[in-house]
Amino acid sequence: MSYQIVTIDGDGIGPEVCQSAVAVLREACGSGVLDFIPMPGGALHYQRTGQVLPEETYQACRRTHAMLHGAAGLPGVTYADGTEVGNDLHLQLRFKLDLFANVRPIRLYRGVKCPLVGFEPGQIDYVVLRENTEGLYASRGAGVNLRGDVVTDTLVMTRLGVERIARFAFELSRRRNGAPRDGKRRVTVCDKANILKSYAFFRAVCTEVAQQYPDVDIDYAYADAITVHMIKKPDFYDVIVAENMFGDIISDLGAGTVGGLGVAASAELGLKHGLFQGAHGSAPDIAGQDVASPVATILSGALMLRWLGDEHQDTRLLGAAQRIEHAVEGVLADGEAVPHDQGGSTRCTEFTAAVCRRLQ
Numbered sequence: 001m002s003y004q005i006v007t008i009d010g011d012g013i014g015p016e017v018c019q020s021a022v023a024v025l026r027e028a029c030g031s032g033v034l035d036f037i038p039m040p041g042g043a044l045h046y047q048r049t050g051q052v053l054p055e056e057t058y059q060a061c062r063r064t065h066a067m068l069h070g071a072a073g074l075p076g077v078t079y080a081d082g083t084e085v086g087n088d089l090h091l092q093l094r095f096k097l098d099l100f101a102n103v104r105p106i107r108l109y110r111g112v113k114c115p116l117v118g119f120e121p122g123q124i125d126y127v128v129l130r131e132n133t134e135g136l137y138a139s140r141g142a143g144v145n146l147r148g149d150v151v152t153d154t155l156v157m158t159r160l161g162v163e164r165i166a167r168f169a170f171e172l173s174r175r176r177n178g179a180p181r182d183g184k185r186r187v188t189v190c191d192k193a194n195i196l197k198s199y200a201f202f203r204a205v206c207t208e209v210a211q212q213y214p215d216v217d218i219d220y221a222y223a224d225a226i227t228v229h230m231i232k233k234p235d236f237y238d239v240i241v242a243e244n245m246f247g248d249i250i251s252d253l254g255a256g257t258v259g260g261l262g263v264a265a266s267a268e269l270g271l272k273h274g275l276f277q278g279a280h281g282s283a284p285d286i287a288g289q290d291v292a293s294p295v296a297t298i299l300s301g302a303l304m305l306r307w308l309g310d311e312h313q314d315t316r317l318l319g320a321a322q323r324i325e326h327a328v329e330g331v332l333a334d335g336e337a338v339p340h341d342q343g344g345s346t347r348c349t350e351f352t353a354a355v356c357r358r359l360q
C-alpha cells in the first residue's frame with residue numbers, strides 16, 4: 001500500500017523545513033511507500049491569487065491520506081478585520097476537516113539544552129492535547145465589532161467537542177507509559193472552572209468521561225496555576241487536555257521548557273484526516289538563509305507515520321517513525337549537528353543530511 005501525502009510548503013521558512021521533512025521521510029520509508037503531492041497555499045499565495053487555501057489544495061487535502069505543512073503567515077498580510085491571512089490556511093483546514101485534536105508532544109531530547117534546572121531527558125515527556133475546533137477560536141471571523149466601540153469574541157463549548165477531546169486524552173494516556181515522576185497514567189484537565197461556566201462545563205464533561213477510564217488518574221489544574229507546575233514539576237504530567245486558546249498558550253510554554261518551538265512537533269487530527277507541522281511560525285526574518293531548524297517538522301513527519309501506521313496497521317510506517325525519532329535524537333545527543341536555535345551553526349540542509357545519514 002502507498003500513501004498520498006499533500007505537502008503545503010507555505011511561507012517564510014516553511015518550504016525549507018517542509019522539504020527537509022520530505023527528504024527524511026523518503027529516506028526512512030524508501031521508495032513506493034509515500035507519494036508526495038505539493039500543493040499551494042499561504043500568505044504569499046494569497047497575495048498572488050487572493051486565495052490562502054485554493055480549492056484544489058483543499059480538495060487534495062480532503063482526498064489524500066495526510067497533510068504535511070511547513071508554516072504559513074507573512075507580516076502585514078492581513079484581512080480587513082486585522083487578523084492574519086496566513087494563519088487562515090490551517091485554521092480553515094482545522095475547521096473544514098474537523099481536526100479536533102491538536103496533539104503537541106512536550107519531550108526533552110538528549111542534546112537539547114533544558115532551561116529548567118534539575119530535569120534530565122526522560123523526565124519531561126508529556127503531551128498537551130488542545131481542543132482544536134471550538135473554544136475561543138470558534139469566534140475567529142465571527143466576532144462582533146459594533147461601531148468600532150464594542151468588540152466581542154465568544155468562547156464556545158459543546159458537549160460533543162468536549163467529550164471527544166476528553167476521550168482522546170484518556171485513550172492517548174492508555175497508549176503511553178505514564179508520567180515520568182511516578183509512572184501513573186494521568187489526564188490533567190486544564191481550565192478556569194473556578195471563574196467561568198464554560199470551563200466549569202469543560203471540567204464536568206471531562207470528569208464524566210473519566211468514569212469510563214478507571215485505570216487513568218484524572219487531575220485538575222487552573223490555566224494560571226499550570227504554568228507554574230509546568231516549570232516546577234513537568235515530570236508529573238502525562239497528558240494535559242485544554243480548551244483551544246489555553247492549549248495554544250500552554251503548548252508554547254511547554255515547548256519552551258524542552259528547547260523551544262524549534263523542537264515542537266504537532267499533529268492535528270480528525271476522524272479521517274491529519275495535518276502535521278512544526279508548532280513554530282514562518283519566521284520570515286530567517287527565510288531563505290538555510291538557517292532554520294527542521295527538527296520540529298521532521299518530528300511532525302514521524303508523528304504522521306505513527307498516525308498512518310496506527311490507522312492502517314502498517315508496521316512499516318511505525319518502524320520508520322521510530323527510526324526517524326532515534327536518528328534525530330542521535331544527531332542532537334552526539335552534537336553532530338546543532339541547529340541555530342540550539343546555539344549551533346548547523347544549516348537546515350546539513351541537519352537534514354545528518355539525519356538521513358543515520359537512517360541509511
Ligand code: IPM
Nearest residue numbers: 073087088090091248279281
Ligand atoms: C498554533 C498557532 C496557530 C494558532 C496560528 C498560527 C493560527 O499559534 O498552531 O499554535 O493560533 O493556533
Ligand code: MN
Nearest residue numbers: 248249252279
Ligand atoms: Mn500557537
